[in-house]
Amino acid sequence: MKTESVLEKVLASGKLAVTSECGPPRGAVPEKIKEKAELLRGYVDGVNVTDNQTAMVRMSSLAACIFIRQMGLHPILQVVTRDRNRLAMQSDILGAYAHGIDTMLCLSGDHPHFGDHPQAINVHDIDSIQFLQMVKTMRDEGKFQGGADIQNPPKMFIGGAANPFADPFELRVARLAKKAKAGADFVQTQCIYNLDKFEQWMQGVRDRGLHEQVHILAGVTPMKSAGMARYMKNKVPGMDVPDEVVDRMAGVPKEKQADEGIQICVETIQRLKEVPGVSGFHIMAIEWEQRVPEIVERSGLYPRPEL
Amino acid sequence: MKPFEPVIVAFCCHYCAYTAADMAGSQRLTYPPNVKIVRVPCSGKVDAIHILKAFEKGADGVYVAGCLTGDCHFKNGNTKAARRVAYVKKLLAEIGINPDRLEMFYMSAGMGEKFSQVASDMTEKIRELGPNLTPKATSQDDQKAVA
Amino acid sequence: MITAERKPMEEIVASIQPFQRILLVGCNECVTVCAAGGRKEVGLLASALQLKFLKRGQTMDIKEITLERQCDPEYVEEVATMIDQVDAILSMACGCGVQEMARRYKNLPVLPAVNTKFMGASERQGVWAERCQGCGDCLLGLTGGVCPIARCSKRLLNGPCGGSTNGKCEISPDVDCVWQLIWDRLKSLGMEDRYEDIMPAKDWQTGRGGGPRKIIREDMAE
Numbered sequence: 001m002k003t004e005s006v007l008e009k010v011l012a013s014g015k016l017a018v019t020s021e022c023g024p025p026r027g028a029v030p031e032k033i034k035e036k037a038e039l040l041r042g043y044v045d046g047v048n049v050t051d052n053q054t055a056m057v058r059m060s061s062l063a064a065c066i067f068i069r070q071m072g073l074h075p076i077l078q079v080v081t082r083d084r085n086r087l088a089m090q091s092d093i094l095g096a097y098a099h100g101i102d103t104m105l106c107l108s109g110d111h112p113h114f115g116d117h118p119q120a121i122n123v124h125d126i127d128s129i130q131f132l133q134m135v136k137t138m139r140d141e142g143k144f145q146g147g148a149d150i151q152n153p154p155k156m157f158i159g160g161a162a163n164p165f166a167d168p169f170e171l172r173v174a175r176l177a178k179k180a181k182a183g184a185d186f187v188q189t190q191c192i193y194n195l196d197k198f199e200q201w202m203q204g205v206r207d208r209g210l211h212e213q214v215h216i217l218a219g220v221t222p223m224k225s226a227g228m229a230r231y232m233k234n235k236v237p238g239m240d241v242p243d244e245v246v247d248r249m250a251g252v253p254k255e256k257q258a259d260e261g262i263q264i265c266v267e268t269i270q271r272l273k274e275v276p277g278v279s280g281f282h283i284m285a286i287e288w289e290q291r292v293p294e295i296v297e298r299s300g301l302y303p304r305p306e307l
Numbered sequence: 308m309k310p311f312e313p314v315i316v317a318f319c320c321h322y323c324a325y326t327a328a329d330m331a332g333s334q335r336l337t338y339p340p341n342v343k344i345v346r347v348p349c350s351g352k353v354d355a356i357h358i359l360k361a362f363e364k365g366a367d368g369v370y371v372a373g374c375l376t377g378d379c380h381f382k383n384g385n386t387k388a389a390r391r392v393a394y395v396k397k398l399l400a401e402i403g404i405n406p407d408r409l410e411m412f413y414m415s416a417g418m419g420e421k422f423s424q425v426a427s428d429m430t431e432k433i434r435e436l437g438p439n440l441t442p443k444a445t446s447q448d449d450q451k452a453v454a
Numbered sequence: 455m456i457t458a459e460r461k462p463m464e465e466i467v468a469s470i471q472p473f474q475r476i477l478l479v480g481c482n483e484c485v486t487v488c489a490a491g492g493r494k495e496v497g498l499l500a501s502a503l504q505l506k507f508l509k510r511g512q513t514m515d516i517k518e519i520t521l522e523r524q525c526d527p528e529y530v531e532e533v534a535t536m537i538d539q540v541d542a543i544l545s546m547a548c549g550c551g552v553q554e555m556a557r558r559y560k561n562l563p564v565l566p567a568v569n570t571k572f573m574g575a576s577e578r579q580g581v582w583a584e585r586c587q588g589c590g591d592c593l594l595g596l597t598g599g600v601c602p603i604a605r606c607s608k609r610l611l612n613g614p615c616g617g618s619t620n621g622k623c624e625i626s627p628d629v630d631c632v633w634q635l636i637w638d639r640l641k642s643l644g645m646e647d648r649y650e651d652i653m654p655a656k657d658w659q660t661g662r663g664g665g666p667r668k669i670i671r672e673d674m675a676e
Binding site: 081082086108109110111113114122124125126127128129130133134145161162163166167168171174175177178181182190237238 | 607608610615617618620624625637652653654655
């Protein structure tokens with residue numbers, strides 16, 4: 001074991017891991033994050049906490065993670081390179097580890113153009129791959145990026161993001177290889193609706209043995225409505241939503257669409273369980289955390305292993 | 308007080324618009340004396356500075372007349388002219404001058420009537436818009452020109 | 455070249471409002487190439503300003519001159535004889551030129567008439583695009599001659615990110631995804647295996663991160 005992370009233990013045991021996500025509030029309201037996290041207790045091995053998601057200011061991921069850790073749950077600290085330079089990032093990682101946070105995700109982040117502060121400079125002192133390298137060096141060599149020794153180096157279980165649906169497709173397996181080489185222990189993928197394309201990517205991943213170098217958690221998101229399906233299809237970069245999914249959502253009366261979305265999500269998980277190389281699932285039910293327990297149960301992923 | 312007589316400068320290309328003006332003349336079609344014609348080899352020769360200087364020197368309205376689309380004797384001088392006219396219209400708006408005081412027209416050499424119509428229409432439009440520069444300002448300009 | 459665009463007329467007019475006599479100075483190099491501040495643009499701006507003031511019933515004394523460059527003291531010196539005839543200098547050069555004029559003519563306000571934009575190249579007539587950010591440590595040899603620092607919206611050295619769509623950047627369909635361009639170049643050069651080399655974290659000290667920069671040629675500087 002590289003770390004004390006529960007997620008690492010579950011993955012090492014060979015059982016399918018489950019993670020989910022909480023978005024911090026747009027204000028100093030700790031109750032909101034605690035409520036969301038409480039809904040997930042017992043149903044997940046780790047809870048991602050997003051970092052100024054969609055470039056909109058929210059309570060810091062680190063602060064929200066600390067609240068969640070104090071509840072006895074296992075937060076996954078998401079950090080984007082958009083808002084902080086390497087000093088600030090290393091500093092936050094030390095602070096997180098000191099609070100008992102041992103799992104994190106290294107990301108680039110959405111461009112400020114999309115958010116509420118488009119005037120802000122985007123930092124990108126380092127990119128997500130250099131970030132993975134930096135955290136691995138902190139953990140395995142006990143050294144800061146600048147070279148000096150760290151007292152009590154943070155033993156972080158390190159994750160990255162993978163998007164099999166972004167362009168150019170021919171690079172997406174090579175990109176995973178780069179992340180694995182840089183130090184990713186696990187990746188969470190963009191939410192999957194196009195199973196054929198995902199399986200195509202997984203074939204490429206398996207051909208190179210990457211599924212053995214890095215654990216792949218397949219991302220899923222339940223749709224709340226046909227409108228949401230259309231929005232994700234047309235307006236969100238890097239998202240692949242096939243027409244059949246939109247049609248299926250639209251083919252059901254409005255009051256039943258939410259349940260249909262959950263059904264599709266559960267079916268997706270069942271199908272993904274059959275794909276070799278998938279080590280678990282990352283359920284992103286944004287502002288819909290209350291349905292996650294149901295999804296976990298109906299997918300046969302409950303109870304979570306006792307380790 | 309004298310009624311306002313607009314001063315219009317018309318940049319006319321030699322091959323089409325200027326010839327159309329001639330045609331109007333030989334057909335005995337009248338057009339207002341307000342329109343002062345400047346003959347250019349091609350409407351594409353007209354640059355932004357020429358248009359601005361015309362206004363600066365006291366023109367109340369300016370137009371550029373070139374060949375019909377696709378017929379320019381120099382291939383695409385008229386399209387270039389049109390782009391420049393659009394550019395200067397924006398510039399005029401930025402300095403507080405009504406962009407309608409500047410226009411681009413297209414005509415063939417034989418279109419005497421069109422030439423005459425355009426000249427009259429433009430004159431009337433500008434008459435309604437009034438003088439571009441105040442009479443006080445124009446006389447200052449005349450004095451500068453003399454000096 | 456260094457590209458620039460004329461400031462909005464309102465802003466220029468407001469800045470010269472307090473003065474009676476202006477020296478409008480253009481530059482024959484970069485701003486001429488991008489049609490922002492060369493001889494033609496000087497003439498145009500002078501005429502437009504005159505028209506603006508005439509409409510208010512005022513006149514402005516505007517002298518026009520275009521120097522070879524404004525970023526070299528020898529050329530800046532050329533207007534020394536005109537200085538006591540004006541109250542302010544309005545420069546159409548890039549920020550470098552405006553500052554050199556201000557440095558030489560300490561007793562006159564020197565005002566910028568253009569917004570300096572970026573170091574770029576002409577894609578075609580009338581279109582200029584950003585190419586270089588002066589990072590001070592050029593890595594173009596590794597990326598097939600295409601710069602991710604200047605042309606990636608997130609400055610990724612190991613791109614693309616997950617937002618690349620159909621060869622375009624997530625922020626706009628008008629912006630190319632430079633990592634798509636780099637990948638295409640690497641392919642056409644037979645250098646695909648370069649892609650998986652990890653580019654390490656950049657030392658920004660050679661760029662603006664290290665403070666304002668200077669180059670000194672000891673064989674040339676006295």
